Amino acid sequence: MRASRITAAVEELGSVDAGFWASAASAVVPLEPTPMALVEAVSPRMASRTDHGAVRSLRFQAVHNRSHLAIRVGWQMTEANTIDDLDQFADAVAVMFPLHRDAVALTMGAAGKPVNAWYWRAGDSAPFDVVAEGLGTSSRRDSKLTALSAQSRHAEGAWVVTFVRPLVVEAEAARFEPGVRTGVAFSVWDGGRAERAAHKSSSLVFSELELEA
Amino acid sequence: MTYSPAGKKSTLMTSRRQLATVIDLNKCLACQTCTVACKGLWTKHPGAEHMRFANVTNEPGAGYPRQWRKLGGGYEGAKPRPGRCPSLSDYGGGPRRFNHEQVTRQGAGQRAHLQLLDSDGEPPTWGYNWDEEVGGGAWPNPYYINLPRKCNHCSKPACVDACPKGAIYKRESDGIVLIDQDRCSGHRFCIEACPYKAIYFNPVTQKSEKCIECFPRVDQGIAPACNRQCIGRARHYGYLDDESGDVYKLVEQWRVALPLHPEYGTLPNVFYVPPLSPQAFDPDGKLLDEMRIPMEHLVELFGAEVPRVLTTLQAEIAKQKAGESSELIDLLVGRVWLDRFGGFTGDPAHRPGERDE
Ligand code: SF4
Ligand code: SF4
Numbered sequence: 098m099r100a101s102r103i104t105a106a107v108e109e110l111g112s113v114d115a116g117f118w119a120s121a122a123s124a125v126v127p128l129e130p131t132p133m134a135l136v137e138a139v140s141p142r143m144a145s146r147t148d149h150g151a152v153r154s155l156r157f158q159a160v161h162n163r164s165h166l167a168i169r170v171g172w173q174m175t176e177a178n179t180i181d182d183l184d185q186f187a188d189a190v191a192v193m194f195p196l197h198r199d200a201v202a203l204t205m206g207a208a209g210k211p212v213n214a215w216y217w218r219a220g221d222s223a224p225f226d227v228v229a230e231g232l233g234t235s236s237r238r239d240s241k242l243t244a245l246s247a248q249s250r251h252a253e254g255a256w257v258v259t260f261v262r263p264l265v266v267e268a269e270a271a272r273f274e275p276g277v278r279t280g281v282a283f284s285v286w287d288g289g290r291a292e293r294a295a296h297k298s299s300s301l302v303f304s305e306l307e308l309e310a
Numbered sequence: 311m312t313y314s315p316a317g318k319k320s321t322l323m324t325s326r327r328q329l330a331t332v333i334d335l336n337k338c339l340a341c342q343t344c345t346v347a348c349k350g351l352w353t354k355h356p357g358a359e360h361m362r363f364a365n366v367t368n369e370p371g372a373g374y375p376r377q378w379r380k381l382g383g384g385y386e387g388a389k390p391r392p393g394r395c396p397s398l399s400d401y402g403g404g405p406r407r408f409n410h411e412q413v414t415r416q417g418a419g420q421r422a423h424l425q426l427l428d429s430d431g432e433p434p435t436w437g438y439n440w441d442e443e444v445g446g447g448a449w450p451n452p453y454y455i456n457l458p459r460k461c462n463h464c465s466k467p468a469c470v471d472a473c474p475k476g477a478i479y480k481r482e483s484d485g486i487v488l489i490d491q492d493r494c495s496g497h498r499f500c501i502e503a504c505p506y507k508a509i510y511f512n513p514v515t516q517k518s519e520k521c522i523e524c525f526p527r528v529d530q531g532i533a534p535a536c537n538r539q540c541i542g543r544a545r546h547y548g549y550l551d552d553e554s555g556d557v558y559k560l561v562e563q564w565r566v567a568l569p570l571h572p573e574y575g576t577l578p579n580v581f582y583v584p585p586l587s588p589q590a591f592d593p594d595g596k597l598l599d600e601m602r603i604p605m606e607h608l609v610e611l612f613g614a615e616v617p618r619v620l621t622t623l624q625a626e627i628a629k630q631k632a633g634e635s636s637e638l639i640d641l642l643v644g645r646v647w648l649d650r651f652g653g654f655t656g657d658p659a660h661r662p663g664e665r666d667e
Contacts, residue, residue, distance in 0.1 A: 136474060138319065139319070139474045139475075139476070140471070140472050140473065140474040140499055141389075141390055141471060141472075142390040142468070142471065142472035142499055142502070142503050143472070143474050143499055145389065145390050145392075146392070180513065180516070182397045182398050183360075183395060183396060183397055183398050183401075183510075183511045183513060184394065184395040184396060184397045186498075232474070233474050233475055233476055234315075234476075235475075235495075236493075237495065293495075293497045293498075294474045294475075294495070294497045294499070295474065
């Protein structure tokens with residue numbers, strides 16, 4: 098997968114409707130239910146339920162302008178789900194990058210092999226920047242820490258979400274460089290089916306993402 | 311080991327000692343002082359309006375949150391029993407308001423009367439303790455039981471077991487179950503897991519909250535507010551293994567205090583002395599030699615030990631009436647108020663060490 102280099106202002110990069118998305122390359126990423134055997138130790142209760150993972154694909158696009166990377170993802174979701182009551186859950190999406198060359202996407206990294214993710218949830222005012230070193234260890238950080246922003250739109254039975262972040266930030270987080278490849282993985286949560294945590298659809302492995310030089 | 315967020319599940323779930331509460335249902339008068347004592351201390355912040363870590367409802371009845379027993383959680387044998395989260399309306403909805411505006415300013419004073427309205431502006435149809443004193447049983451033998459509840463700080467806490475973030479843990483020193491607000495992601499597996507529905511979702515912080523057993527007081531030797539403020543003197547407090555304390559004597563020695571719904575499998579640490587009944591009437595109004603509260607109902611609540619406990623209570627009452635002394639009845643009566651708190655006798659109105667002159 099590729100993030101083409103374009104000329105655009107940062108504000109424009111984050112727009113879900115910006116004109117350049119129409120011509121940007123797109124990839125369809127297959128998603129699968131996260132295998133519950135993985136989470137038996139962190140939550141036997143979560144592991145005992147296996148009706149998750151209904152969303153089976155996600156459309157991915159990416160561009161950069163030498164200073165910022167923008168990622169646009171879209172997936173089918175008939176109704177938008179937000180936390181409007183105490184028993185409701187929200188739709189969400191996360192884009193994850195390795196912070197260590199041997200980090201595994203399926204387990205969200207491991208001790209000493211961290212991963213970094215951008216997490217957007219319907220109804221929230223800002224996304225979260227997440228770091229993790231294995232399932233159950235994820236920690237949500239204020240998006241201001243990495244100047245991460247997100248925009249979203251739900252229309253015609255589908256979500257479109259864009260994330261924008263500077264290529265390089267000071268905090269411990271993914272770093273991007275034109276001409277260099279990194280890994281990228283995805284997760285989608287269907288709030289209508291009470292999906293959260295490891296109850297989700299996920300790409301299971303990192304795919305390669307190259308930023309155009 | 312002390313709490314570490316990445317700690318092993320088994321470590322997070324165990325403690326060296328255990329604090330426990332005993333509530334004598336023969337003495338609870340449903341005054342709600344415990345509810346209010348708790349509310350005023352811990353759930354006045356935004357998003358906590360619907361929360362009552364301590365609450366008292368009637369049995370039989372829908373309880374709080376509404377029909378909590380039908381929402382699942384706990385264990386079936388070794389396996390987690392599926393559970394659901396209550397909705398806001400199950401707690402009685404958001405804060406209510408009077409229609410002052412309508413009555414005083416909209417010229418509707420002759421048509422509208424002053425009334426309390428739900429957060430959606432409608433007259434309420436459900437609320438906290440809505441079915442108070444409705445109870446069960448048919449004339450001439452209606453009955454109800456006052457049932458005060460709070461988190462049981464269980465010895466097999468399903469909430470800790472369920473949290474995928476390792477955000478919930480038992481304090482190693484005393485078994486108090488706490489949610490680390492920095493770790494909580496608001497996933498609510500704990501709410502599904504708790505068969506007593508003693509965990510509450512805060513929609514403002516998007517995190518879960520629960521009874522903290524007044525740990526900042528406990529750490530200074532002061533009993534939790536619900537226990538200390540109880541005007542019915544229905545509550546006893548202390549370490550389960552403190553042989554000199556009321557809790558040990560009532561739970562372990564006299565074995566007259568039982569956990570609520572032991573079949574849920576979480577090993578609760580709030581124990582109840584089951585209520586004796588007034589005698590039942592026959593249809594002609596003659597007193598029968600039968601209990602007004604059906605034994606099956608008490609067994610459903612507190613398990614198969616209830617008949618044995620009631621027999622013990624009756625025997626000890628008879629002894630006392632016959633002029634002999636009964637250690638058990640003395641314990642339950644508790645002539646010296648502070649004796650019932652297992653050494654947690656500090657006064658919250660004074661600084662630690664300061665004497666009440
Ligand atoms: S009563 Fe519920 S919240 Fe409290 S410790 Fe037991 S399972 Fe956890
Ligand atoms: S304060 Fe005591 S008597 Fe009053 S409702 Fe609570 S437990 Fe019952």
